Amino acid sequence: MDIQKLGYDSINLGHGSGGLMTRDLLDNMIFNTFSNPFLNQKHDGSIVKFNNPIAISTDSFVVSPIFFKGGNIGELAVNGTVNDVAMCGAIPKYLSLAFIIEEGLKINEFRDILNSIKKAADTSQVQIITGDTKVVERGKGDKIFINTTGFGEVHPKANISTDNIKVGDKIILNGQIAQHGMAIMSQRQGLEFESDIISDTTNLNFLIKDLLDRFGKDIHFFRDPTRGGLSSVLSEIATDINNGILIFENKLPIEKQVAAACEILGLDPLYVANEGVFLTIVEASIADEVVDLMRKDDKGKNAVCIGEITKDHSGKVVMNSHIGGKRIVSPLMGEQLPRIC
Template sequence: MNSYKILLDHGSGGRLTHNLIKDLLLKKLNNPILRPLSDSAIINYKEKIAFSTDSFVVSPLFFPGADIGKLAVCGTLNDLTVAGAQPEYLSLAFIVEEGLEYNILEKIVNSITETSRSFGVCVVTGDFKVVEKGACDKLFINTSGIGRIISKNRLSVEDIKPGDKIILTGNIAEHGLAVLAKRKGLDLGFDIKSDCAALNDLLIPILKKTDCIKFMRDPTRGGVATTLNEIAIAADIGISILEEQIPIAPKVKAASELLGIDPLYLANEGKAILVVAEKGAGRVLGLLKKHPLGRYARIIGSVVKAPKMQVVLNTVLGSQRILDMLTSEPLPRIC
């Protein structure tokens, strides 16, 4: 195992750059499209495609349940999946701080390799840059993804109507709490792990079997509350949810109460919110529950006529609370 550190010369485009790409990146991620190391990947498409990009600056690089590499792959795969696309290809770009240990970079590349291959996705192009010490915090990653649209019907907020059901695919707030505890060195005693996971194996088969899903989004930064607000504003509708139906693990609920944090605003990295026609909601829920990533899925509420562009939480005490969009990030650099 190599123990040296990344130097500025590793990003110079010269011999060290080429050696690192050949000996680490190409060795781990090798496939026919990537192998020529061209300036662009050549991909043949006739169908409608989805294209997404995302950058990852999470701190720390490694946290319970995942790391920045796995997060970078899953995050972009999920953005494609909730758009109704089967992810197929990724780009991968690194910005590395001078002095980063090679072993850390290698572990992250191994994680990227394992995650992408496990979901049948190829990294086909990329970039590697090194900046002076202090110019970035250890390592940042950008991934872009391309996927083939497979949804039977378009997924659009324009099709959302009163009566549609809101489905959440699983327990909330696990990623946010896992990163918070690791970054702050908190020993909460709950062993909470990030929910970081790619959702294509969960959602793509359901999109192929049904035509009642109207819209999907993954509730990452800002959590479930902010994502629901985004949907309500974009669709010019109201959303009413039931507190008792929101899936949350007991240890996550206890940790949130201990820290004084509302779990509805904490990031998730392996969950999706689905807006589904009322007549098909039961079937979609049943299909979700057959998959390990959807076993805790629940219908948490409905689309309503009023109040428009607002999200109302019906509490277990019988009262109502307006869930506003997040105005300030309680935990920056969560992804």
């Protein structure tokens, strides 16, 4: 993809003025990158037609640093929303894309972000159909914030709701936890440590579709445990369903380097953010087949059943520890803070 270089090194307030500079930025960087019949109308919005019920999800992305090992804020903004739409049991189709840019962002960086957005959108087979670009004064943002809203058609066989979760259902994870959060952490100012940990940001929509094609209503629930980590999502589910959740520490998939980084920084991987991870809660009778199907896909190659829904300890998540003890897994309170020693 060739984006014509603007006559500026960095974005300034003029690019958000709505005048010629804005037009220049839109034409030379945004419209020509995402060119499609909807966007090429250059209208205030787009008109789209759906044949089935639609799922809508919105998310804002404020990650720092904006470039990290394994990705950048751009692909995160696509994958995050694509995955949220998919978690509703839908096939993502369209995205809106809005930027809040702090003046001074390098044009080169912005271009790299746009390219990543384009690539991620193409990979997920979604189209950017409307958007917005604002520029704020230095100090009033953090380089760039992105908001995306996703629209998807609900899969005809899907029935995803906490109402469907019942005692005995199995909880299955597609991959290893805590990778994204630790990749970001390893590059945060003041915390830089050398590691090969890369973010697991990726689109999960095709794996979700495969699962729904095959298992339909026996899949009771999907959720991607992004911010707050696995523990926060499980705690929320336990509260919603009025039953308990039991998980097994020795089943939790976690890559060795990620586990070691968590140990060093004093962080609990259960509370660390994920990106390319989702959990599904399914009929016990299909659990093995679900794991098998997932493992055939690169995005589910580490799939594993981590626990089940129980009648006991209603509203709570309990984890059987490595040594056979039990502990409550509570939701994240505030930010997870590194311990002193």
